[in-house]
Amino acid sequence: MKKTSGDIDWRHLDASHHLHPFTDNKALRLTGVRVIEKAEGVYLWDGDGNRYLDGFAGLWCVNVGYGRKELIEAAAAQMQQLPYYNLFFKTTTMPAIELAQAICELTPPGLNQVFFTGSGSEANDTVFRMVRRYWDLRGQKKKKVFIARKNAYHGSTVAGASLGGMRYMHEQGDLPIPGIEHIEQPYAFELAGDLSSEAFGRLAAGWLEQKILELGPEHVAAFIGEPIQGAGGVIIPPLNYWSEVEKICRKYDVLICADEVICGFGRLGHWFGCQHFGFTPDFMSIAKGLSSGYLPIGGVVVRDEVAELLVEQGGEFNHGFTYSGHPVCAAVALANLRILREERIVETVRKQSGPYLSRKLAELVDHPLVGEVRNIGLIGAIELVADKHTRKRCGKLGDTGSLCRDMALREGLILRATGDTMLLSPPLIISGAEIDELVAKTRLALDATAAQLGL
16 A cells, blocks of 8 residues: 555654755754655645645756656566666666767767766766876876866766766865866856956966976866856856867867766757857766656766777776666657657757747746846746845845745745755756746745845
8 A cells, every 4th residue: 555644754754764855864863854756847835735836856967757657667667577676797788878879979079988887876987987097008107187167066976976076075075186177167156346247257267287287298188167167056158258269178188078967868948068168078067857857867978089099998997886877767858858859858958949048937036035137048046135236145145045946946846955055957848938937936935035034
């Protein structure tokens, strides 16, 4: 018999046995968890019967929405045929082969090799090892340093958290590990001042060149960055930023690693974020939207020239995971890519739902709490401020964002707060009417927040 919230005290069981990620577990045990029980389309229901519009697609990942029978059936069929086998010992499986081919049909030209992982964090750990192995094989053993950005997120494993630039993560576990440097992020809202977008793009890219010259190009192996910084606050760089970064990296023989874990598979209205910004990376980390979050799977897509050296001269690459290219996960990812293609979801985001969301978000600019709204495709941010002109925040950073997030929940909407920036990233199948609902409920949450703050 199916257990419901009425049958068992799920909150008590959770507090007794479950340690949550990125959570103050002591505080959580005092308040109790929200138990999500079911989902359909863009909506979730908790154990108390409350319905929420999921304005965050789980964790940036449920691109095709909840309840897609095609993905459930793909998992069941593969489990019946081959529930698991590994990719070690000169062995492969058909779903892994098919998925690698399907991914490479979507990537920019020259990116035709895939290494599978179980997550985006594992993907970035893999990039870290592959890049260093590449330079060893090139005979440039001093080229080991990675440059990343402050406030970037690249996972929570030791290497991933080190590559990321979030200070609160580095404070735990003596991070970052050696060989990783960070530069300022291209956060125009706080750093551009009176500069034009193009001028700020050149300035922000120039911070990379300064760091390369400071360290010495002979020591710098790679630059890693999200096309749009997601967890850091949906930091959208100027359109010329990445092309400037690419010029700098090619000038100094530095590899470019695009963390496409959030931006990949349609979020920006292109298959990958690098296509929107017009640059070609040497490595792409992928996960999340690859399976729409239905099963855990990630990977690294490697540029042909890099992969050829690793294959032809590298010998055995001593790296991999039990669940690399798991056949059931791969089968679900294949079905997910098929849905995205056949239903033309990525094109719809680019031509219809993304521009519509942009128009609707612009309606929030008149709100007294809103300092800026920004979006590309179906990812966006709302900056909360006390003063629109000075962009001064409201009290302690993060308090207003947390309050607004909670007010949104009361309205039946899930948003995420990073500091005092509200983030949204709904499923890619969201309709126009559902975008209207999302923005209307966001305004109600903003009104309630302003009332609480006495504004």
